[in-house]
Amino acid sequence: MSDTKTLTSAITKFITTTGEDALEGEHLRLARRCVLDGLAVSLGGSQQPGMAPLGRYILTLGGAKQGRPLGAAGHSLPAHLAALWTGTAGHAMDWDDTQLAEGPGRPYGLLMHPTMPPLAASLALVDLVAQETGKPVSGAQFLSAFATGFEVGCKIAEAINPDHYMRGFHTSGTIGAFAATAAAAKMLGLDEEQTARAIGIAASCSAGIRANFGTMTKPFHVGRAAENGVTAALMARVGFSANTEALDGKWGYLTIAGPGGEPELVRDRIGAPFTMVTPGVSIKPYPSGVLTHPSMDAMKFLMEEKGIKPEDIESVLLSAGSNVLGPIRFRIARTELEGKFSFAFLLAAIALKGRCGKDEFTDEFVSSPESIAMQERIETEFSQEIEDMGWDRIRSRIRITTSDGTVHERWADEAYRGSPHNPLSDAELEGKFADNASGLLSAERQQAVFDFVWSLEKAEDASVLHELLDWNALDQVGA
Template identity: 45%
Template sequence: MTSPASEITAEAIRFIEGTTYADLSEEALAIGRRCMVDTVGLYLAGSREASVRILIEDALAQGGREDAPLPGNGAGKVPAPLAARVWGTAGHAHDWDDTQVSHDPAHVYGLLTHPSVPPLTAALVVASQKGGVSGRDLMLAFQLGFEVECKISEWMLPRHYRRGHHSSGTVGTFGATVAAAKLLGLSGDRLAHALGIAASLAAGIRVNFGTMTKPLHVGRACENGVTAALLAARGFEADPSALDGQWGFFAVMGEGFDGEKARQGFGKPLTIASPGVSIKPYPSGILTHQSMDAMLRLVTDHDLKAEEVEKISFFAGKNIIEPIRYPIARNHLQAKFSMPALLAMIVLCRRASHHEFEDAFVAGEAMQDLQARTEVINDPDIDARGYDKIRSRIEVTTKDGRKLVQWADERYRGGPSNPISDADLDGKFRMCAEGVLDGAPQHELLGLVRGIDRGADVGRLVALISGEATGRA
């Protein structure tokens, strides 16, 4: 599809410059607070991942200006872009962060971004660098970055994802850039240049799914977004319409965009409110969750034990099978993109939290044996029904000859039509915080995030996430 003539960059600039906190609906604010609770918990859980510890060591070794602290690491501070790299990678380290929703039946699920980590990371890091940022200003910057990121992703053609780009790394760069630019007060040419710099820095390819580099895509999106805004603030220049034209972001990265969708414009309505955002129940690729819920239902309904299972047959379309690509996972990162591993985990543990995603467990005898007895089958009938829903079927053959069948519920648990309750969201936050921030500080942090735009102390919030406020080294 050839891109129609457009002025999307200019429209984005008008939206960023002209939108105020008062323009945000109460629905958008309420959902934004939920997304922040979810993301802050993930910073804490991610801070203990091996990949993030390597990035922390690297950032501290590089040194430099003491702009911002690092999650779960105490008082040490590093330059803002390095801090953003670490925070962003921590937020995506478990692949448990939220996902934008689309109602377009032709849209490819993988083209949707994980929208909260880039703008929230950039906003928190720049707020730490600047000091004196209010919770309302932070919320506005977050919402603007979230919206621009999601609309770019929604308007992109599926070719972007199908050719191997990772949208959360590419499009996420714009979410981080917008949030950082808003808090830095960029407007006009400097805001346009920030978006132009971001367009050239955006990167991330799907070959690295199932490795440490997959969450680094989001970390780099955050780092690059902060870098783009800081450079533009100093007068660094780029093409002022980098989303548009023959060599613009849409054309080069996705061979165009959907002109009819783009005519809707930014903020009409805000994506965070409609069609909404999904908060993940499991720390794995979003395409896996309905199937995991189906297996959990099958296991509990039949009180199925692992030792009773002869074989598991998983039937799905290409929209699941192609990206969820590991036939047998050897470590916890591969397990996030392996249906045999995820189904085996549910059978063995009857849950799948970040506590189950450990290398020793995934590589253990029980998981390896059950994965080897699980076959993944591309079902042409499921493909023929289209990709507007994530459809799959599980058939378990037991050693005593029974065949147990369970279709996945097409309503996504965690999505707008079947949302996670506030109580369950708080439970996820506490599970993520466990062992990193406990007791009174954990309770205080949750309260600060839930009231972020109602007078919360942003500096205190950052200090609690980093561990500076609790004296952790």
Template identity: 30%
Template sequence: MSSALSNIANHLTSRTEFSPHWIELARDAVIDTLGCMIAGARDASVQAVTTAFAAEMNGNGTHWLVTGGRTVSSISALVNGTAAHALDFDDNFHPARAHASAVLVPALLAAISRDHPVTGRQFLEAYMTGLEAQSAVGSGVNPSHYNKGWHGTATVGAIGAAAGVARLLGANTEQTGQSMSLATSMACGPKAQFGTLVKPIHAGIAARNAVEAARLAMAGATGAIDVLEKPQGFLDLFGGDEPVGWADNKPNGRHIIETRGLVTKRHPCCASTHRAIDMLLDLKAEYGLREEDIATIDAKVGISAVKNLPYPKPSDEMQARFSMQYCLATAFRRGALSLADFTMSALSDGKKSLLMDKINMHSFTADEERGHERLPHELTVTLTNGEILRRSRLHAKGAREDALGEDQRKAKFIDCLEWAGRPANSVYEQLLSMPRAGSMLSLLAGIWSKEDDVETG
């Protein structure tokens, strides 16, 4: 009898053709994630992880660390995954309700080494396998799973990424399904941790879990292949109030990276703020608004978005990334948001803005949301002269429907490297050749730290 995981694994391993367009989209997502990973390497969350596991990072391993040096694969995935998500600048993937690439890219990096080299094309195909697996698993539980309070990055992200790692390790269909089954037993992460250092560590834990689950499966460990749908399984325990299940999940020939795509973040903060930020900046530009022109700002967002943003008066830079009030006020005042806006000094200055006190946020009702995967966020700006400006937006800038151009993607990558104190040089152009690279390690040598002593052979 077939199961949800066996059906997913069959689909993943039967896909052998990847169009040039899909490969290009995957390349852009990997490059964006590498930039975010480098920018986040000095974050306090990453420092905590590297301090905790300092004994395991003595340079004897074969897997690269964004913080410098080498270690074993599991710790590499943990550190690099935490760094990728540390600044909340990494992409979003709506089908999984996850920061898909912040889990996938570090997990896949931890599966390659001098002893297990791969080409750039192999890496990108494994990335797309993991992305499609995240979508397939997430389709059965979301949005109910996410709305219940589970961080999809830590749960669905880990299960799906395990399939991508399995592909790089040469897994067959059964081993791919077992990789995901084992990862299901490791999946956890409550959204109550948003606004703390644990939130980015969720991505690192998920990447580590994906690597370990795939390696265990390749070594012969097995779990319940019907763990997603069986009693006391993933759907039963993690599905939330209105789970969909996988009975009607019928994948087709087109890849999810094309049909849904990823959201490349324009702003380094929680994605729940992005559509409101985009609308407010558009209104500012269209009407030449000044802060003194505004009486009130009202943002109507999804129920989960309100839960994701519980800090109207943030006390540190992590909370600021999860504050609608701070993000909107700062974006309006500065005309954009940058990594520099989420530091303690910027927070101290930004909280002096009177605009924060004029911003209100509320959610749709459960009845309004029922039956909809997503609803447009709405922004109402009331001016001091009594005029009312209204906008609604279903997709943030950076989504497939309003994608960033290559110049914008390159500028973001360079900003990330400069934030980390790394020279950008021609690294971005080199990474664009990823699909043709004979060695992923050799290609990535351009962004290793000088002290990493990485042999690229």
């Protein structure tokens, strides 16, 4: 590697020199919460329609028995395919956490979903590392690899020009590949040179475009990021070459995919502070884009406060700026995948059910006559007033007009539920896990997961997670 301090060299040094003892205090507490949340959404996501064709594809390939996919402890696959399954499941419901931006001009909440790529990569490698070393991967080792990948991904996402996302790249797929690579490199114990080459390999794999939002391919971006990270680390380990300044060197990733970036914003701040701690991470209360959550809560709270029933609603108007309305693609949703990108559906679910969780995100409910009828009463409008307030917060306003002509209004809370300013409690997070695990794991098994994760750094064998989360997922995909 060059002696010049590049972002790649700073990251490789961080990956290879940061010890397990760096994960302590609030950072450790938050890492456990992110792991539990990631396991929850992967478990629930493994039931989603897109997982069946992905599973059928994976099962046709065969290969070395290196790692288990989440929810299918009876199957052992090549590690990169185990990562592909778990990562895709984790983003299948768009319920995984969200990184907060901190740099100037970065759209609030529009950086990446930081947990799933490194978590899926780490889970996929616990068996292989145990096979090769003759001893299990400890919980502390697992958490260290996960948190390392989380931090690397967040810092690269902060460094890249925000135009990367605005032009149509899906950051969780593109930058997620680097997060997964960092976690995999840490799990495998790569040295600095190998890690730099792994990052270089990942730079040529990084992909994902927003045109595929609302289809099975959107969660595939995150699965592919995890797969690419594992592949890059394994290839670098056996000698495959790559540019060792592939992030901010000439023709590096920041230059061509932004275009441009500001590596100097983060080059000396990797782990100082950890992004997981400051500015923090949002753990989602709803399985849709984080930009929709304040509006959904405003709808929920307004109906509860005013005693409004679904049959009372004549119309709903959501006013917001372009940062909130821009990613929303579907006026009326007819599938659960479209529903994640349709304010009409998201607000209709709140209006009809008072909630919006795993049970509401089904094709049957989204396309039901009652859902379509309510969606048709809901409109959105661009508000220049809200746009002029800036993008440092997720701002919107809900107006409900009832059948008697009364207009009820509420602004979305800037400190939305799930954000670091208004986080879900541990009990609420366990409730989210239970929602995802419903019909898959018994209450006793769910409690065993909680007990294990809340003290994960003390566990002797992190692979126990595979047994605890097993529901024979790959046996359900069909021929």
